[in-house]
Amino acid sequence: MVFPNTLSRTAYIERIKPFVRKNLIKVLSGQRRVGKSYLLFQIISFIQSVDPQSNIIYINKEDFQFDMIKDAASLNEYILAKSKTDVHNYIFIDEIQDISEFEKALRSLLLDENNDLYITGSNANLLSGELATYLSGRYIEFKVYSLSYFEFLQFHKLADNELSLESYIKFGGLPYLIHLGLTDTSLEYLYSIYNTIVYRDVVSRYSLRNNTFLEKLIEFLADNIGSLFSAKRISDFLKSQQTNMPPNQIQQYCAHLANAFIVHEVSRYDIAGRKIFEIGSKFYFENTGIRNVIIGYKIKDRGKLLENMVFNQLLYLGYDVKVGSFHAQEIDFVCERDNERLYIQVALRLDEQATIDREFGNLLAISDNYPKVVVSEDHFNGNTYEGIRHMQIRDFLLIRDRIS
Numbered sequence: 166m167v168f169p170n171t172l173s174r175t176a177y178i179e180r181i182k183p184f185v186r187k188n189l190i191k192v193l194s195g196q197r198r199v200g201k202s203y204l205l206f207q208i209i210s211f212i213q214s215v216d217p218q219s220n221i222i223y224i225n226k227e228d229f230q231f232d233m234i235k236d237a238a239s240l241n242e243y244i245l246a247k248s249k250t251d252v253h254n255y256i257f258i259d260e261i262q263d264i265s266e267f268e269k270a271l272r273s274l275l276l277d278e279n280n281d282l283y284i285t286g287s288n289a290n291l292l293s294g295e296l297a298t299y300l301s302g303r304y305i306e307f308k309v310y311s312l313s314y315f316e317f318l319q320f321h322k323l324a325d326n327e328l329s330l331e332s333y334i335k336f337g338g339l340p341y342l343i344h345l346g347l348t349d350t351s352l353e354y355l356y357s358i359y360n361t362i363v364y365r366d367v368v369s370r371y372s373l374r375n376n377t378f379l380e381k382l383i384e385f386l387a388d389n390i391g392s393l394f395s396a397k398r399i400s401d402f403l404k405s406q407q408t409n410m411p412p413n414q415i416q417q418y419c420a421h422l423a424n425a426f427i428v429h430e431v432s433r434y435d436i437a438g439r440k441i442f443e444i445g446s447k448f449y450f451e452n453t454g455i456r457n458v459i460i461g462y463k464i465k466d467r468g469k470l471l472e473n474m475v476f477n478q479l480l481y482l483g484y485d486v487k488v489g490s491f492h493a494q495e496i497d498f499v500c501e502r503d504n505e506r507l508y509i510q511v512a513l514r515l516d517e518q519a520t521i522d523r524e525f526g527n528l529l530a531i532s533d534n535y536p537k538v539v540v541s542e543d544h545f546n547g548n549t550y551e552g553i554r555h556m557q558i559r560d561f562l563l564i565r566d567r568i569s
Contacts (some may be wrong), residue, residue: 337454
């Protein structure tokens with residue numbers, strides 16, 4: 166079996182390697198076209214290098230030749246027909262959410278210790294609810310995101326400079342862009358991906374009827390990156406635009422968009438009270454390029470996009486991220502990883518004393534000893550302010566493991 170040559174996303178491969186031939190289902194989840202399929206190819210190449218006798222079984226539900234696999238029974242039948250008894254069977258199923266009750270087949274296949282299973286999905290609810298219960302303790306999930314800035318530079322063979330950062334902000338990090346170039350032609354590709362996600366992973370999957378409202382909602386979210394609001398606030402705004410939709414339905418539509426990984430919904434966290442607020446969230450886009458084709462790439466949105474990129478970098482680095490609230494102060498990001506905490510403030514520029522006092526002052530109000538960082542597009546004299554660290558955005562986006 167021959168697979169296309171691809172640039173390796175080493176960070177993901179290294180995370181997955183320890184689980185090869187372990188009796189767990191390896192789940193790669195993320196938005197369409199972020200590179201999950203190519204990661205499967207790279208895992209296959211690794212397996213073939215360490216186990217030349219491996220029996221690779223590959224199913225791609227976006228390929229018509231696998232259209233006959235529609236449910237658990239046909240999936241199980243196909244894999245059993247391709248399996249061998251004297252070697253390890255490495256089973257790869259791409260976009261598995263298109264197979265009805267697939268979890269029943271996976272649970273059965275996992276009973277054979279000769280089987281090693283890898284699946285991808287483009288829905289955040291892939292392993293939630295009853296499914297999580299059905300496969301409890303039998304899977305490990307790896308969330309796959311658009312290219313980080315470091316990966317973007319590698320893929321496009323670019324140096325780290327302001328022009329490269331500008332291209333990253335404008336076009337985002339979908340891997341396939343290396344075949345199209347960073348020109349306005351790529352925007353047509355990004356728009357086609359956006360339409361595919363909206364109409365296949367949202368409208369079709371959830372049988373939505375009010376497509377006009379959905380598009381207006383997405384435009385609203387794209388124009389309000391990083392704004393704190395509730396479903397009621399969105400409802401009130403849209404009502405002023407002659408579009409009526411009750412808050413509960415808006416909440417449902419937002420959840421559908423988050424499940425399709427178009428946006429990430431981020432909850433508010435009360436730092437002093439150590440609890441999650443039930444009302445009020447922020448939304449960030451998985452891919453800034455897709456966001457830009459929805460509403461346009463405007464200079465006035467620079468601050469919003471900067472905050473979005475910082476959020477995406479934190480996810481890529483493996484942090485659990487929430488929006489912070491500390492008494493009257495807002496903390497852009499409260500990040501946790503391996504039982505350690507990190508606070509992040511984001512500013513477009515630190516060229517006015519009022520901005521410096523606000524961004525650093527919000528962090529100085531928190532008296533614990535966890536690291537605190539302010540990120541901005543410009544450089545800051547001394548790189549610290551009363552002990553709070555400053556990082557320029559390009560330096561921040563080039564971090565590859567942990568923020569110390």
